Each structure stands twice: as structure tokens, then as C-alpha cells.
Amino acid sequence: MSVLSRVVRRLLPLVLIVLAPLASAGGPDVRAPEEIADLLTPFLPDETAPGSGGQARMQRLIGEILSTEGYFSPQIEFVEVDGNLRIDVDPGPRTLIAAVDVAVDGPLEAKTRQELIAGWGLPVGQPFRQQDWNNAKQQILSSLLAENHAGARLVDSEAVIDPATREARLMARYDSGPPFRFGALRIEGLDRYPASLVERHNLTVRPGAPFREADLNALRTALQSTPQFRSVMVSIDRDTPPDAAGVVTAPVIVRLSERPAHRLSFGAGVSSNTGFRVETNFQTADLFRQAWELNTGLRIEQKKQTAYADVLFPPDAGQRRNSVGAMAQATNIEGLRTERVAVGGQQLWRRDELEYRLSLTWQLERLMPDGAPESLSRALVPNLALVWRRLDDPFNTRDGIVLQGEIGAASKALMSDQNFVRLYGRYQQFFPVGRLDTLTLRGEIGYTIAESRDGIPQEYVFRTGGTGTVRGYSFQSLGVSEGSATVGGRYMATASAEYTHWFDEQWGIAAFVDAGNAVDSLNDVSLAVGYGVGGRWRTPAGPIGIDLAYGQRNQSFQVHFSLAIPF
Numbered sequence: 001m002s003v004l005s006r007v008v009r010r011l012l013p014l015v016l017i018v019l020a021p022l023a024s025a026g027g028p029d030v031r032a033p034e035e036i037a038d039l040l041t042p043f044l045p046d047e048t049a050p051g052s053g054g055q056a057r058m059q060r061l062i063g064e065i066l067s068t069e070g071y072f073s074p075q076i077e078f079v080e081v082d083g084n085l086r087i088d089v090d091p092g093p094r095t096l097i098a099a100v101d102v103a104v105d106g107p108l109e110a111k112t113r114q115e116l117i118a119g120w121g122l123p124v125g126q127p128f129r130q131q132d133w134n135n136a137k138q139q140i141l142s143s144l145l146a147e148n149h150a151g152a153r154l155v156d157s158e159a160v161i162d163p164a165t166r167e168a169r170l171m172a173r174y175d176s177g178p179p180f181r182f183g184a185l186r187i188e189g190l191d192r193y194p195a196s197l198v199e200r201h202n203l204t205v206r207p208g209a210p211f212r213e214a215d216l217n218a219l220r221t222a223l224q225s226t227p228q229f230r231s232v233m234v235s236i237d238r239d240t241p242p243d244a245a246g247v248v249t250a251p252v253i254v255r256l257s258e259r260p261a262h263r264l265s266f267g268a269g270v271s272s273n274t275g276f277r278v279e280t281n282f283q284t285a286d287l288f289r290q291a292w293e294l295n296t297g298l299r300i301e302q303k304k305q306t307a308y309a310d311v312l313f314p315p316d317a318g319q320r321r322n323s324v325g326a327m328a329q330a331t332n333i334e335g336l337r338t339e340r341v342a343v344g345g346q347q348l349w350r351r352d353e354l355e356y357r358l359s360l361t362w363q364l365e366r367l368m369p370d371g372a373p374e375s376l377s378r379a380l381v382p383n384l385a386l387v388w389r390r391l392d393d394p395f396n397t398r399d400g401i402v403l404q405g406e407i408g409a410a411s412k413a414l415m416s417d418q419n420f421v422r423l424y425g426r427y428q429q430f431f432p433v434g435r436l437d438t439l440t441l442r443g444e445i446g447y448t449i450a451e452s453r454d455g456i457p458q459e460y461v462f463r464t465g466g467t468g469t470v471r472g473y474s475f476q477s478l479g480v481s482e483g484s485a486t487v488g489g490r491y492m493a494t495a496s497a498e499y500t501h502w503f504d505e506q507w508g509i510a511a512f513v514d515a516g517n518a519v520d521s522l523n524d525v526s527l528a529v530g531y532g533v534g535g536r537w538r539t540p541a542g543p544i545g546i547d548l549a550y551g552q553r554n555q556s557f558q559v560h561f562s563l564a565i566p567f
Helices: 003-024 034-043 054-067 110-118 130-146 195-201 213-224
Strands: 029-031 075-081 084-090 096-105 153-162 167-175 180-188 229-236 248-258 262-271 275-287 292-301 304-312 321-333 336-351 354-369 375-391 400-410 420-433 437-449 480-482 485-487 491-502 507-519 528-537 544-551 556-563
Touching: 029 034, 034 054, 034 084, 054 075, 054 084, 096 110, 096 130, 110 130, 130 153, 130 167, 130 213, 180 195, 180 229, 195 213, 213 229, 213 248, 336 485, 354 485, 375 420, 507 544, 528 556
Parallel strands: 029 084, 096 167, 180 248
Antiparallel strands: 075 084, 153 167, 229 248, 262 275, 275 292, 292 304, 304 321, 321 336, 336 354, 354 375, 375 400, 400 420, 420 437, 437 491, 480 485, 491 507, 507 528, 528 544, 544 556
């Protein structure tokens, strides 16, 4: 999309708001209850003049519009006032539902039939509206089509309106059709990859299992999220005839379009933590023609430079994702320069709302703090991380909770310079307030059990400060002083409370307070406090935030920006 197109799209709503009063200025004056006037005005033509033949057409139009809301006997009068047309509308009494007759025929379980009829969406006593009538009919049909009965259909329906009594009598007849079962997968469109790759990602569609539309959607989502496939369509063959028992075992058709095998990309950006960034990335989804995914690249930031290569393998029979990788990184943050190389492997798997990550990493790190001696540290660390999520929306969350816990350890007996155990926990919870607003609470705590921080790589001790931790302070500026540099300590804790008021579905403003620190001894605990305000803009990838925070300890302001999604 061109820059001009983006500008036009952003300005168009504002232009329409400004021009809307002008556009409607020449329309007829409608005198009616407010909700009726709001309903009619957008549909009435501007050019009808008093006494013109168009008034009869306008009267029919008004009657048709009102009938969709259940008003079948309106009183409509056209009045000329100072050469302008005024329309007086009395909608009359609203038509109510007097009787409902719904039947679902076919080989359907009695309990399911009763639940469908009991859940009819337009019961006796409710006002008749055309949209509600359409929705009620579709609701039962959609329920049948979603589970077991993929051939269901609406056979007949009728709404009989009696304007004299202002009553509506509704009738709907459905045929559930035969029960459906999943058949074997029929995969189309594969070129480079074997059919077994599709089977590896299939967690929901099992031959012989009852048909569920949600299971088809889950398979499509799983395949669409892989790096191997560009587009995915999953359906069943609904024309399959039933067997002798009256059951349809329908093949599942998976139509695929493969992504290009290799992709080279470039990017640039900026972070309030690490400064401006440029990067390049090379990705292949078919390394050694094994459907292995290779991600390798170079990221250059003002405070951090990283070269990396990761190989991710397809899920195994237990749906575990294994990967191996290597990284070289240099940083210069708060007077501490580091150089490190790391190699390792990871296994990731999920069980409902719980995510497991088991990793083994070896790294060699060189520390160069300003005003203090250099040091070299090595560590071989097995680490277990558990993340539990329950969110209403993973990208624009209003209600939910995320909990994370980690434990890692190293031993001098196994390629490490120091014995230690690292413990880490994090909590984040969202509370909906009113129709749009949100209260977010966050906290984290860390403790590295060791005789000393010496010989432990910085990844396994703690610094804090910056976006996502304690705002109002520079990135990783809260920690232990060594020379004139800030290094990691063995203890860490942070807490945050943030209230976001949303003006509409897209724009909001937040107020927050953060506190925390990282120290090497509990005797040195002194929390650094920061607070401020910020703006929020909802995007499909999550809210983008920009904050102005005041650090009470430093008595200075910091600007922070981030993509504010749950960890």
C-alpha cells in the first residue's frame, strides 16, 4: 500500500464526520420517537418535495423499514412547513411473538433435539424484528452443522403477522440429515513435503470420530501457522453417501499451497531499551529436504549486537517441538560490556493452557565492567520453564492471567565455573473495568542461590529497569554497582499496577506505577519507584504503548514504548 493510500485511509473517517452534517442538511425533517428517527433518516432520499409523486414511494419505504422492527401499522403524515417537507411518523404498537412452532426432524438424539428447540432465540413475548428472526433460524442450523450433522438444512420457515392483533406466529422446520463421521485425510497440493508432515500437525481430526466444525478449524489453524504452508483449506466431502447404518463417513479434504522454500528479509526499528536497530534474516522451511526450519540472522542494535542460527524440527508423535541453536552476542549497557557465545537445545510442548519448555544451554561469557577487572565465566545450565495462560484474547487482553515459573542450575563438576540454582517467577493479571477499561497487575521475583555472583553469566543473575519492568529508569540500570558499571545481583523483585482507560475500541490512555530493584544482599534492598502516563493504540498484533515515566530515585523522566501483550 502506498503512503498516499495510507494517508487517505486515516483521514477518510475524519472527512466523513465533518461532511456528514452537510450531507444530511437537505433531507426531510422526520418527527418521530428518537430511535425511530435514527432508524429512518439514513434511508430517506433528499430530493422528495411536498406534493410530489415521490411521497407515495417514500411512504412505502418507511413502512418497509418499520416492518423490519416489528411496526406493521404506522401512521405517516407529510406536512409542508415554509416550503420544506416534514414527515410525522407514529410507529404504532410493536408486534410481539404470540406462538413459536419449531421442529427438527431426522436421526437426531432426543436430548440434542430438545436442547436445540429450547434454545430458540426468539421466544414468545419478545418483539418481532426481522434481524432477530433471521438470527434465530440460523442459530439452530449453525448448531446442527457444527457438530455431527454436516448435511443439515432449513426445510421451511414462515412468519405470519396479524397487524390487527399485533401478533406474530413463527414456524421453522429443519432436517438434521444423517450423522457424519470423519473419514481419512485426502491431502492435495503437496510438492516438497510428505503427507506425514500434515499428520504431525493434526491433533483434532481423527478417522471415525464424530464430525465437528471446530476440529476442522483447529487443523487449518495448525497448518496455517507452520512455515511450510502459505494457504490452507480444510473441508469434508458432504456428497459422500451414508452406509447401511445411515452414517456418513466423509473424507477430510486438505488443500494446501506451499510457501517458497527460502526467504530473505531485512528490517529496521527502534526500542526504548536498546535503541535503533537494523537486521537481516534468512529462513528456510525445508533444510536438508527434511521440513526442518532454519532461522538465521544478524541484528545490530545500539546497545546489543546478535548473530544467531536456530533449527526447529517438526512436532514429534507426542506433539513436542525440538530445536537447537547457536548465538554470538555483544552488549554495552549501563557501563557493562559483555561478549558471549552460547549453544543449546530446547523442547517445547503444550497441554491445554500449560506450556512446558525444557532446555540445555552452554555459554561462555566475558564481562568488562567500566572501572573494574574483566572476568570470564562458563555455565552449562539445564532449565525448566512452565507458563500457564488463561486469556480472553491473547493480543488484546481485558480478562485473564498468566503465570510463569523457571528453575535452572549449574555445577562446577559439569563445565561450569560456579555452583548455582536460579529461581524465577512472574505474574500478570488483567481485570476488566466497566465496558472498555482494564486494570493490569504485574509482578516478578528472582533468586540465584550461590555463594557469590562471581563466575555466573549475567543471564542467570538479575538486572531490571526499563520497558516491561520498572519504567522511569534506563534499561537494566537497576542492579549492583561494580566499578562504574551496573551488573546483575542474586535477588530481584518488581511490581506494577496500570489502569488503562479506552476512549473507543482503538485509542486509550494509561496511568501506572512501578517499583523494583535487583541487589546482591537482602540487606541492600531499596525499591526504585517510577510512575507516569502513556498512550495506547490497539493493533491486530496487540496494543502499542508509549509511556512518559518519572523515576523517583533519579528525579528524571524516561520515554518508553512497547508492544503491550501478555508474556
